[in-house]
Amino acid sequence: MSNIRQLKERWMHYFFFGIATVSITILLMISLFLFAEGLPIFKIVSVKDFLFGEFWYPTAEPPDFGIYALIIGSLAVTVISAIMSIPLGVMTAIYLAEIATPQVREFVKPVVELLAALPSVVIGFFGMVIVAPFLQNILDVPTGLNVFNASLMLAFMSIPTICSISEDAIYSVPTNLKEASLALGATHLETIVRVILPASISGISTAVILGMSRAIGETMVVLMVAGGAAMIPLSIFDPARPLPASIAAEMAEAPFRGDHYYALFATGIVLFLFTLIFNLVADHIAHRYRQVGEASL
Amino acid sequence: MKKQYLFAVLITLFLMCGTSFAEAKNIVIKGSTTVLPIAQKVAEAYMKANPGVSISISGGGSGNGIKALIDGTTDVADSSRFIKGKEVKLAMERGVYPVPFAVAYDCIVPVVHPSNPVKDISMDQLKAIYEGKIKNWQDLGGPKKRVVVISRDTSSGTYEVWESKVMQKGRVYPGALLQASNGAVAQAVAKNKYAIGYIGLGYMNKDVKPLTVNGVVGSAETTLAGTFPISRPLYMFTSDWPEGEVGKFMNFVVHPNKGQKLVGEIGFVPLY
Numbered sequence: 001m002s003n004i005r006q007l008k009e010r011w012m013h014y015f016f017f018g019i020a021t022v023s024i025t026i027l028l029m030i031s032l033f034l035f036a037e038g039l040p041i042f043k044i045v046s047v048k049d050f051l052f053g054e055f056w057y058p059t060a061e062p063p064d065f066g067i068y069a070l071i072i073g074s075l076a077v078t079v080i081s082a083i084m085s086i087p088l089g090v091m092t093a094i095y096l097a098e099i100a101t102p103q104v105r106e107f108v109k110p111v112v113e114l115l116a117a118l119p120s121v122v123i124g125f126f127g128m129v130i131v132a133p134f135l136q137n138i139l140d141v142p143t144g145l146n147v148f149n150a151s152l153m154l155a156f157m158s159i160p161t162i163c164s165i166s167e168d169a170i171y172s173v174p175t176n177l178k179e180a181s182l183a184l185g186a187t188h189l190e191t192i193v194r195v196i197l198p199a200s201i202s203g204i205s206t207a208v209i210l211g212m213s214r215a216i217g218e219t220m221v222v223l224m225v226a227g228g229a230a231m232i233p234l235s236i237f238d239p240a241r242p243l244p245a246s247i248a249a250e251m252a253e254a255p256f257r258g259d260h261y262y263a264l265f266a267t268g269i270v271l272f273l274f275t276l277i278f279n280l281v282a283d284h285i286a287h288r289y290r291q292v293g294e295a296s297l
Numbered sequence: 298m299k300k301q302y303l304f305a306v307l308i309t310l311f312l313m314c315g316t317s318f319a320e321a322k323n324i325v326i327k328g329s330t331t332v333l334p335i336a337q338k339v340a341e342a343y344m345k346a347n348p349g350v351s352i353s354i355s356g357g358g359s360g361n362g363i364k365a366l367i368d369g370t371t372d373v374a375d376s377s378r379f380i381k382g383k384e385v386k387l388a389m390e391r392g393v394y395p396v397p398f399a400v401a402y403d404c405i406v407p408v409v410h411p412s413n414p415v416k417d418i419s420m421d422q423l424k425a426i427y428e429g430k431i432k433n434w435q436d437l438g439g440p441k442k443r444v445v446v447i448s449r450d451t452s453s454g455t456y457e458v459w460e461s462k463v464m465q466k467g468r469v470y471p472g473a474l475l476q477a478s479n480g481a482v483a484q485a486v487a488k489n490k491y492a493i494g495y496i497g498l499g500y501m502n503k504d505v506k507p508l509t510v511n512g513v514v515g516s517a518e519t520t521l522a523g524t525f526p527i528s529r530p531l532y533m534f535t536s537d538w539p540e541g542e543v544g545k546f547m548n549f550v551v552h553p554n555k556g557q558k559l560v561g562e563i564g565f566v567p568l569y
Binding site: 055056057058059069129130132133138140143144145162223224227228229230231239241245248249250255256281 | 309315357358370418442443445449450457468469472473474475476477484485488489490491492
């Protein structure tokens with residue numbers, strides 16, 4: 001009997017190991033493919049000219065492969081969306097975990113999480129058809145398809161991520177920490193600011209970075225609402241072209257294994273490195289500032 | 298990306314068909330991405346009407362298509378321009394006699410918001426707008442507002458026409474907004490009072506206002522008459538006068554009720 005049980009145990013072990021290996025292998029092969037298709041461009045332009053070249057004219061004669069303006073465009077929409085989404089996301093999380101009554105919490109939390117389920121093309125369409133004309137009329141800017149609009153739409157998309165993960169972190173701060181603080185005469189607000197937030201800061205940081213990494217990789221929204229001008233935006237109401245928008249707009253027609261094709265894959269590598277760095281930082285924070293003792297997640 | 302995968306899948310399927318039915322007749326079409334939608338649409342209809350025939354289609358650009366025709370690796374070369382003298386010479390040396398067939402016309406019309414008072418624009422003005430030299434509608438007889446320039450992604454066929462006919466040697470300035478399809482350009486122009494964009498004649502709708510260019514209205518008639526400046530014929534080249542299956546296919550393409558009807562449906566100007 002025990003032999004069969006052990007066999008079963010071992011069999012399950014290998015089965016799950018196999019499943020895990022498959023997903024890692026696929027990921028590895030995609031990365032390999034990405035690098036194999038992207039690196040040949042550096043035979044034509046140097047890494048420095050590619051990253052810091054100001055002009056992106058991939059089909060001109062002679063072509064210019066410079067993605068500096070696209071990188072700045074990506075960073076601009078990500079940073080501005082973070083400025084909007086971090087306070088909103090974290091404060092919603094504090095409200096849900098600490099202040100809201102259980103009934104409100106039961107209702108609001110699923111709704112916020114539902115926001116994450118909205119397809120990005122729907123958010124993009126909303127930005128293009130509703131928000132862009134609104135911005136044009138209210139602010140009298142030349143075009144509503146700009147960095148501000150794109151950041152706003154990206155903020156919509158990262159708030160659920162930030163809120164949901166932060167809320168878990170805040171909620172899991174042990175009650176005795178909170179009770180100790182209140183017992184010392186601190187008000188509820190003081191307890192939140194001085195005790196609960198510091199205790200859950202690593203969870204909140206992870207949430208913020210995952211939210212930002214979602215924003216930088218998002219394609220459909222920036223393709224539809226960022227405007228797509230391959231120039232360095234000088235104000236938040238200027239159009240920009242983030243990296244994913246450029247790849248999505250041009251890949252369909254780029255000649256297979258031509259210079260333009262390689263350049264787009266190299267753009268993909270840059271994007272991949274950005275999200276990789278974001279995830280490594282999130283991982284690092286989660287480990288380095290791991291909540292110890294009672295406050296551990 | 299999606300399209301290319303689709304082609305890869307299609308081609309593989311065709312190759313598989315080719316090996317399993319040795320009797321099946323194959324036609325290979327290569328070349329311009331602008332002509333690609335025409336080739337695809339017509340080929341689909343042709344294969345439906347002639348079940349024994351398989352047609353494999355791939356893009357790669359006009360130059361590559363003609364090169365493949367000269368090398369004998371394709372039966373039909375799609376091209377958005379006429380064959381160059383150099384290419385003809387090379388073909389003759391290899392004993393290939395390229396025969397051109399005009400299969401459709403491309404007609405690209407500049408469009409603005411319906412509320413914009415500007416009606417006509419010259420080719421020079423268009424070029425200056427897209428180079429970023431004219432920045433205000435005031436210079437064109439419109440309101441004192443900044444021009445919002447909307448362009449297409451650089452690898453689209455529509456952009457290619459715009460670049461060759463309007464921009465000549467100039468470059469579209471980086472501040473121009475980019476949209477990824479004709480429909481998206483029409484949508485963006487319809488939503489912005491001070492925008493200018495350009496779309497294929499087939500995508501015209503009532504939410505945007507077409508501009509006349511040098512006083513000429515962009516329409517199927519002016520395109521065929523050759524008076525509308527932002528238009529061009531699209532070609533398919535065959536090696537020698539086509540016979541057999543390729544000949545039948547070319548007849549199908551230029552037939553007014555068959556191929557040409559489909560050409561009109563997908564937004565190009567048919568020959569008749």
